[in-house]
Amino acid sequence: EVAVLRLGHRPGRDERMTTHVGLTARALGADRVWIPDNAGQSLETVRDITDRFGGPFTAELTDSPKGIIRDWEGRVVHLTMYGERVQDVEAEVKRAHGDDDEPILIVVGAEKVSFDVYEEADWNVGVTNQPHSEVAGLAVFLDRLFEGRELEREWDDADQRVIPMETGKRVEPADEE
Ligand code: SAM
DSSP states (O other): EEEEEEEEOOOTTHHHHHHHHHHHHTTTOOOEEEEEEOOOOHHHHHHHHHHOOOSOOOEESSSOHHHHHHHOEEEEEEEEEEEHHHHHHHHHHHHHIISSSOOEEEEEEESOOOOOHHHHOEEEEEEESSSOHHHHHHHHHHHHHHHHTTGOOOBOOSSSEOOOSSSSSEEEETTTT
16 A cells, blocks of 8 residues: 655645645555645645546545554655655665565655654655655655556546547547447
8 A cells, every 4th residue: 555645734825735635645546645634636636536437536534644654554654855866765665565465554744844854764865855846756755656557547436538639638438439
């Protein structure tokens, strides 16, 4: 299992970012996302997309993000620009996930992340050591973890699917083959 935890949400300012953490987690192969309970609209959007474009994918609110980290029975990756370089630690994370079947919790912040999260994490990982975005960091990290296999994924119970094409936009009912 690969789960994503969105730590922190500033109402107003973070609405799209929190939604995009959820959508990116889903699209790029994670199994579930936890969203802070003051971001109910983001949860609705992620669930709505999952209903329309398929799953399985679980999106839930949490009133205790730190409790999720504490109680996680597996390994914890905290994405931060201050962390070890992703290219240096990815093999170790993949070994834990792939060989040892350890569930992986990926934590991304919104504003300043408190130091206990750095201590609780098994790995603090930088996707570059430059400041950028939790959405970008999450996308690159998932793609590294799954080595691109997430791009081949099939979706269950979708109402609609996009037909890839060179030019134009085509969306069809998903059960029409
Ligand atoms: N400045 C804040 C701090 O000191 O914790 C972080 C704010 S940043 C806009 C929000 C989140 O983006 C971070 O918590 C982290 O998860 C993610 N992030 C930003 N740059 C990153 C990087 N280079 N590598 C990995 N994650 C990054």
